[in-house]
Every structure is written in C-alpha cells, then in structure tokens.
Amino acid sequence: MIALDKIKHLKWGVSITTVCALATIFIWKPILHPEVILISGVIGSLVGIGKELIWDKLLGKGTPEFADGYATVWSSLLTAILIYAGYTVYLNYSI
Numbered sequence: 540m541i542a543l544d545k546i547k548h549l550k551w552g553v554s555i556t557t558v559c560a561l562a563t564i565f566i567w568k569p570i571l572h573p574e575v576i577l578i579s580g581v582i583g584s585l586v587g588i589g590k591e592l593i594w595d596k597l598l599g600k601g602t603p604e605f606a607d608g609y610a611t612v613w614s615s616l617l618t619a620i621l622i623y624a625g626y627t628v629y630l631n632y633s634i
Contacts, residue, residue: 545610548587552614556583560622573627580619587611 541549559579564571591608595601 545606548607548610549614552583552587552611553618555586556580556615556618557622559583560619560626564626573623573630576623576626577619579622580616583615583618584612587615
C-alpha cells in the first residue's frame with residue numbers, strides 16, 4: 540500500500556506539470572513545438588526536488604526523504620510524457 544504522504548507527492552507532481560503544460564499550450568500555441576511541453580515535467584521535478592532540499596532539509600520544516608522526491612519526479616515526468624503524446628496526436632489528427 541502506498542503511504543498517504545507519497546500519494547500527496549504524486550498528486551502535486553501531476554498538478555504542477557499539468558498546469559505548466561496547459562499554460563504552455565494555451566499561451567504559446569501558435570509558435571509551439573510539442574517538445575516544449577516536456578519542460579513542464581522538468582519544472583514539476585525541480586519543484587519536488589527543491590521542496591525536499593530547501594524546505595525539508597535546509598529550513599528544517601519537514602523530513603527530507605529520497606522517496607518523496609522520487610515520487611514527485613516520477614509523476615511529473617510521466618504526466619509530461621502523456622500530455623506530450625496526447626498533444627502530438629491532437630496536432631496530427633485534428634479536423
């Protein structure tokens with residue numbers, strides 16, 4: 540069973556990546572190359588790693604765990620890949 544804390548990290552990774560990807564699509568759609576959407580996964584990953592390093596470790600406001608950062612990175616990158624695939628299919632097969 541997945542710990543409740545890891546589920547929160549998965550949700551935040553998906554949420555941050557989705558918001559970044561949708562903002563990228565809606566703002567820069569006329570000049571967008573679909574590969575740019577993958578940057579949203581990197582942003583979500585950096586937020587997760589930054590939270591573990593800065594908030595938890597340096598500021599001491601939580602417990603830094605590798606598994607928390609890993610859960611956020613994994614969910615962010617997987618979400619970015621899925622959005623990229625869906626957007627690529629949409630661009631190639633839209634009527």
